[in-house]
Amino acid sequence: MSGHSSPTVNRRGFLAAGAAGAAVLGFGAPLRAAQPLKVGLLLPLSGGLAREGQSCKRGAEVTPGLLADMGMPVQLMIADTETNIDTARTRAEKLIADGAQVLIGAFDSAHTLAVAQVCEQRGVPLVVNIAAAPNITEQGFKTLFRNFPTAPKLVTEGLALMKDVFKVTGTTPTKAVFLHNNDTFGTAMAGAVNKLFPTLDMPFPLVETISYDGNARDLAVEVGKAKATGADLVLLVPHGDDCIRAIREMVKQRFEPKAVVSPGSPGMYETQFYKTLGKYSDYCMTNLPWINPKSAMSQALLKAFSKSHPDALFEMNIGFTFEAILIAADAAKRAGSNDPKAILAALPTTNIAEHVMIGGPIAFDAKGQNTNTRSATIQNFGGKPLVVLPSDVAEAKPVFPAPGWQQRG
Amino acid sequence: MSRQAILLCLLLAAFALAPLAAGPYLLSVLVVVMYFAYVGQAWNIMMGFAGQLSLGHTLYVGLGAYTAGALFVHLGVPAALGLFAAVAAAVLVGGAVGALGFRFGVKGVYFALLTIAFAEFTRILFEHIPGLGGPGGLFLPVGDRTGIDLIHLRGHPLMFYYLILAMTVGIFLLCRKLVRSRLGYTWLAVREDQEAAAALGINVFRAKLYAVMLSAGLTALGGVFFAFYYNNLFPNQAFGMNRSIEIILAPIVGGLGTLFGPILGALILTPLGEGITMATEALGFKAAGIKQLCYGLSLLAIVKFLPDGVWPWIRTRLGLEPEEDGEGDR
Numbered sequence: 001m002s003g004h005s006s007p008t009v010n011r012r013g014f015l016a017a018g019a020a021g022a023a024v025l026g027f028g029a030p031l032r033a034a035q036p037l038k039v040g041l042l043l044p045l046s047g048g049l050a051r052e053g054q055s056c057k058r059g060a061e062v063t064p065g066l067l068a069d070m071g072m073p074v075q076l077m078i079a080d081t082e083t084n085i086d087t088a089r090t091r092a093e094k095l096i097a098d099g100a101q102v103l104i105g106a107f108d109s110a111h112t113l114a115v116a117q118v119c120e121q122r123g124v125p126l127v128v129n130i131a132a133a134p135n136i137t138e139q140g141f142k143t144l145f146r147n148f149p150t151a152p153k154l155v156t157e158g159l160a161l162m163k164d165v166f167k168v169t170g171t172t173p174t175k176a177v178f179l180h181n182n183d184t185f186g187t188a189m190a191g192a193v194n195k196l197f198p199t200l201d202m203p204f205p206l207v208e209t210i211s212y213d214g215n216a217r218d219l220a221v222e223v224g225k226a227k228a229t230g231a232d233l234v235l236l237v238p239h240g241d242d243c244i245r246a247i248r249e250m251v252k253q254r255f256e257p258k259a260v261v262s263p264g265s266p267g268m269y270e271t272q273f274y275k276t277l278g279k280y281s282d283y284c285m286t287n288l289p290w291i292n293p294k295s296a297m298s299q300a301l302l303k304a305f306s307k308s309h310p311d312a313l314f315e316m317n318i319g320f321t322f323e324a325i326l327i328a329a330d331a332a333k334r335a336g337s338n339d340p341k342a343i344l345a346a347l348p349t350t351n352i353a354e355h356v357m358i359g360g361p362i363a364f365d366a367k368g369q370n371t372n373t374r375s376a377t378i379q380n381f382g383g384k385p386l387v388v389l390p391s392d393v394a395e396a397k398p399v400f401p402a403p404g405w406q407q408r409g
Numbered sequence: 410m411s412r413q414a415i416l417l418c419l420l421l422a423a424f425a426l427a428p429l430a431a432g433p434y435l436l437s438v439l440v441v442v443m444y445f446a447y448v449g450q451a452w453n454i455m456m457g458f459a460g461q462l463s464l465g466h467t468l469y470v471g472l473g474a475y476t477a478g479a480l481f482v483h484l485g486v487p488a489a490l491g492l493f494a495a496v497a498a499a500v501l502v503g504g505a506v507g508a509l510g511f512r513f514g515v516k517g518v519y520f521a522l523l524t525i526a527f528a529e530f531t532r533i534l535f536e537h538i539p540g541l542g543g544p545g546g547l548f549l550p551v552g553d554r555t556g557i558d559l560i561h562l563r564g565h566p567l568m569f570y571y572l573i574l575a576m577t578v579g580i581f582l583l584c585r586k587l588v589r590s591r592l593g594y595t596w597l598a599v600r601e602d603q604e605a606a607a608a609l610g611i612n613v614f615r616a617k618l619y620a621v622m623l624s625a626g627l628t629a630l631g632g633v634f635f636a637f638y639y640n641n642l643f644p645n646q647a648f649g650m651n652r653s654i655e656i657i658l659a660p661i662v663g664g665l666g667t668l669f670g671p672i673l674g675a676l677i678l679t680p681l682g683e684g685i686t687m688a689t690e691a692l693g694f695k696a697a698g699i700k701q702l703c704y705g706l707s708l709l710a711i712v713k714f715l716p717d718g719v720w721p722w723i724r725t726r727l728g729l730e731p732e733e734d735g736e737g738d739r
Binding site (some may be wrong): 045053054082087089090094117133134138141184185 | 433444536537545546548565639640645651697698700701
């Protein structure tokens with residue numbers, strides 16, 4: 001989304017939006033001390049999840065400036081979990097020892113749960129920016145609040161949105177084939193898809209599920225099998241560069257489904273995907289939570305982000321990380337205090353109508369889960385992901401069926 | 410009392426009294442230190458004492474963790490009972506791996522590859538067992554974090570601290586006893602020259618199998634601690650190859666085949682990582698991965714200048730005789 005047209009809202013506009021939101025939400029609570037809120041941010045900045053962690057970090061870096069304009073000064077203390085559960089736990093302890101009043105993180109579900117136990121023990125709130133394991137909010141933590149959908153919700157909405165695409169475009173595929181990476185993430189997603197698919201009354205049958213090794217140098221056999229099924233829709237759950245190999249192989253084998261759709265996985269909206277595949281990256285669809293292009297706040301975030309990271313993709317990780325910090329700052333502001341106990345008391349009554357991700361107001365249920373998140377369909381056009389559904393926030397109309405590989409400019 | 414015994418007592422006293430002075434952060438670091446000292450010591454039995462290289466030792470951590478964790482989650486079996494099943498499972502699997510490898514004469518790096526293969530196979534297997542959470546993870550109810558319940562292993566972090574301290578002391582004493590036993594000398598003979606040991610009438614197959622099974626069972630105990638300390642298990646975390654590497658680093662750096670080596674190695678490596686992080690932060694280096702770079706260079710330096718490990722070097726410097734702790738020439 002970097003470089004989208006009409007980023008018309010500047011920081012002043014953002015401030016106005018924030019002020020309006022504040023008025024709506026009753027930000028008239030006593031002003032807290034001028035001291036910035038110390039936010040400890042735990043991210044996998046190195047190790048296996050470094051790419052995602054770095055993306056979150058880029059979003060976090062532009063956040064304090066925007067929140068300061070809204071009268072919510074924050075001081076970020078960023079720590080690297082190194083994609084390691086031991087480090088995640090000790091870093092959480094270190095951040096609290098260094099004075100962090102709220103913790104945010106930690107991207108990976110296992111790390112998040114390790115951090116959550118520290119926070120619970122120390123009475124420090126934890127706002128989960130990204131982590132999808134449903135059990136995180138089933139452990140009975142009093143200090144944990146999650147602004148990210150659970151994995152089953154991701155898949156359910158990811159599949160349901162496909163029906164909307166077919167409805168809007170007036171074309172329905174006759175049968176689909178499911179290709180997925182056999183790593184932990186891909187297998188978990190496959191389990192959820194296979195479980196939920198029959199319950200969602202999908203307008204096409206899933207004729208075959210094919211798993212592949214994400215580290216395989218080519219996917220000729222798997223794509224060949226998929227082509228042989230005669231499916232005209234490919235559901236793809238990649239997790240890294242394997243999506244590039246899968247599309248390349250489809251082009252090579254002249255396998256031209258009506259669309260390649262991912263029900264909620266990374267890969268097809270990443271910079272490397274666009275750079276490597278060029279025109280072949282276009283028209284691929286991913287259904288997942290996304291930044292609301294129509295929100296004044298997200299436009300301001302985009303502007304600030306594009307200025308500091310002109311070459312980086314403006315995507316989901318950035319939005320959720322921004323929102324997690326926003327939630328913490330909002331709670332501190334309403335509490336009129338940076339004291340962790342006061343913030344904890346304020347977090348359950350969070351109700352942020354104006355925010356950056358698509359979905360309803362940010363609010364938490366009794367378990368600390370925001371149930372108002374909503375997935376969107378993003379489709380690649382000209383090397384950029386654009387929101388095509390839901391219609392109320394769409395930037396473009398969905399294109400389905402996609403033009404053949406050789407019919408693209 | 411020998412100088413080594415005095416050293417050990419001082420170390421033990423320092424760890425026992427650490428909670429009086431250390432905050433939660435330092436305690437969490439010390440838990441990690443002792444955890445790696447413990448599992449390092451367990452691995453040391455197999456590699457350091459018996460000379461059998463295992464690069465898939467996380468298999469036993471994972472088996473122990475999942476067995477005790479699943480029994481607790483699904484049947485409410487307390488950890489104090491679940492650990493017996495965990496150890497039994499690991500001993501059985503360890504025995505199977507060992508028997509398979511040794512019966513067919515798989516040695517050296519090929520045996521190491523076999524251990525990796527089993528760990529990877531088990532990881533994939535566990536990803537496909539829905540009752541254990543599959544790739545979505547198995548979550549233990551966190552429960553009370555203030556009390557002390559050693560039966561169910563639920564409670565305050567300080568309880569876990571003293572538990573892992575007790576486990577580390579326990580495995581140290583056990584290994585000390587073992588290396589001075591007939592079995593220990595048998596392992597030494599097998600490690601130094603398998604053919605010569607066989608010629609002397611030693612049952613090499615049985616000696617190696619005992620080492621694998623004992624090492625696996627003790628490692629599984631570490632897995633039980635891991636499961637109940639972190640309260641969540643994912644196959645890629647519990648059986649991941651990187652965890653295997655983490656397990657073997659402490660004994661290699663500290664001194665392979667020595668009793669103090671795994672402890673010293675863990676005492677060096679974990680604080681080294683934390684120290685590098687703090688130093689780089691204090692110096693304003695914000696590039697991710699700088700810690701790993703410095704850590705790797707430090708490891709290189711240790712391996713280059715102290716190829717036998719840090720403990721043998723210190724032992725020589727302090728004028729301590731290897732025989733004093735029953736380590737023979739290890």
